[in-house]
Each structure stands twice: as structure tokens, then as C-alpha cells.
Amino acid sequence: VNEKEFEALYRALAPRLRRYLARLCGSDNQAEELVQESFFRFLRARWEGADEERPKYLFTIATNLARNRWARRRCEEPLESVTAPAQDPVAHLDLLAALGKLSPRERAVVWLAYAEGYDHREVAQVLGVGRASVRVLLFRAKRKLARLLEKER
Amino acid sequence: MSDLQGVFASLPPASSGPDDTAVAHRIWLRAHIAAIGDEQAARARTLQRLRVLHDVLTVAALDVIAPAAAAAAGARFVVALAAAVVTHTIASLALLRAQ
Numbered sequence: 739v740n741e742k743e744f745e746a747l748y749r750a751l752a753p754r755l756r757r758y759l760a761r762l763c764g765s766d767n768q769a770e771e772l773v774q775e776s777f778f779r780f781l782r783a784r785w786e787g788a789d790e791e792r793p794k795y796l797f798t799i800a801t802n803l804a805r806n807r808w809a810r811r812r813c814e815e816p817l818e819s820v821t822a823p824a825q826d827p828v829a830h831l832d833l834l835a836a837l838g839k840l841s842p843r844e845r846a847v848v849w850l851a852y853a854e855g856y857d858h859r860e861v862a863q864v865l866g867v868g869r870a871s872v873r874v875l876l877f878r879a880k881r882k883l884a885r886l887l888e889k890e891r
Numbered sequence: 892m893s894d895l896q897g898v899f900a901s902l903p904p905a906s907s908g909p910d911d912t913a914v915a916h917r918i919w920l921r922a923h924i925a926a927i928g929d930e931q932a933a934r935a936r937t938l939q940r941l942r943v944l945h946d947v948l949t950v951a952a953l954d955v956i957a958p959a960a961a962a963a964a965g966a967r968f969v970v971a972l973a974a975a976v977v978t979h980t981i982a983s984l985a986l987l988r989a990q
Binding site: 741777884 | 895896898899900902905906907908911912914915916918919921922925926
């Protein structure tokens with residue numbers, strides 16, 4: 739990619755990655771830091787796959803970086819420090835609060851499947867796990883999320 | 892669970908920040924500088940490998956020349972062997988010190 743293409747890619751994908759990482763890590767600052775590091779690593783890798791595969795590749799880098807933070811237990815904080823989108827209906831706030839109570843892995847799988855609209859195969863690629871594991875993880879996360887949302891209502 | 896899908900679908904779309912272009916430019920420059928650093932490191936590694944190869948070839952050449960010269964001068968086998976050992980040792984030590 740040349741500089742102009744990279745800028746366009748950044749403007750298109752950074753907001754999505756930022757939102758994903760903020761939910762994953764529980765902090766806007768950490769999310770911003772990880773977004774920039776993800777794009778830096780993307781450039782350093784000189785990745786030459788298809789254009790439509792770029793988002794998935796960036797989500798994979800970002801997830802791996804976030805995973806390193808989980809390992810260091812930096813992403814275990816609740817999501818209080820994440821800015822909720824402005825004019826959020828109550829449903830959004832409930833959902834975002836409930837998401838914060840899931841494990842980082844469950845948050846990732848739910849976000850990729852529902853907010854990003856990735857299918858099981860794509861989620862498995864991003865998270866580096868098998869499709870069967872994604873199905874199980876998603877099932878458990880949805881059940882937990884539904885229980886949490888019901889409790890809050 | 893369609894409820895869940897609906898809530899996610901109605902989340903406001905992620906919008907780019909005002910600094911995104913500047914940040915992208917900074918990342919681009921950072922990656923370029925890192926790539927230049929990588930190139931220099933690779934060049935230094937190649938140079939080091941060439942230097943070692945040169946040293947090995949120099950010692951090997953001296954190992955051949957010294958006993959051959961001694962033999963040509965009519966020296967005995969033991970003297971030629973001693974010349975090879977002494978030359979080899981001195982050349983190796985000198986080259987090791989130079990590195």
C-alpha cells in the first residue's frame with residue numbers, strides 16, 4: 739500500500755478497531771494505543787493479501803495484541819473507562835454494561851459475530867481457534883449475555 | 892437472541908476521529924523508519940558474514956602458502972609443518988583480535 743491508500747485504510751478501519759478494542763480492553767486509551775500498534779504491525783508485515791481480507795487481518799493483529807494484554811492482566815478491568823457512544827438508547831447501555839461482565843474472549847467473539855457481522859469461520863480465523871470452539875464460545879457468551887440483560891431489566 | 896442482533900445492529904456506526912489522518916501519517920513514517928533500520932541491520936549482517944568468510948579464506952591461504960614456501964626453500968617436513976602451525980596461529984589470533 740502507498741501512503742494515500744494507507745491513510746484511507748486507516749480512516750476506514752481505525753474507528754471499527756478502536757470500538758472493538760475498547761470493548762475488549764475496557765479502556766479508550768489502551769484501545770487507541772493498540773489500534774496504532776496494529777496498523778504499524780500491518781505495515782511492517784508488508785501483507786499482500788486481497789483488499790477485502792485486510793480488515794480481518796487487522797482484527798487478527800489487534801486481537802493478538804489485546805490477548806497479550808489479557809495475559810498480563812491489563813484488560814481485566816470493567817468497562818467504566820470506555821466512552822459510551824453519544825445518544826445511546828438504554829438498550830445500548832444495558833448491552834455494553836453486560837458485555838463488560840463477559841470474559842475478554844467472550845467479548846471478542848460476541849463483538850466480531852454481531853457488531854462486525856463475521857461468520858463462524860471468520861471469527862475463528864481472527865481469534866486463531868477452531869470453528870467448533872467459536873460455536874461453543876458464542877453459545878455460552880450469548881446465554882451469559884441474555885442472563886445478564888434479563889437480570890438488569 | 893434476535894433481540895441481541897437488533898441491539899448490535901442499531902449501535903451507531905463507528906466514525907473516524909479528527910486526528911486520524913495525522914495519526915496515519917505518523918504510523919506510516921514510523922513504519923518506514925523501522926524498515927530503513929531493518930535494511931541497515933540486514934546489510935550489517937551481510938557485511939559481517941563477508942568479513943568472517945574473508946578471514947577464513949585468508950587463514951586457509953596462509954595455511955597452504957607457509958608450508959609450500961618452506962618446502963620450496965628445501966626445509967624438512969617438520970619445519971614446514973611448524974611453519975604452518977605458527978602462521979595459522981598468528982593469522983587466526985590477529986584476525987580474531989581485528990574483529
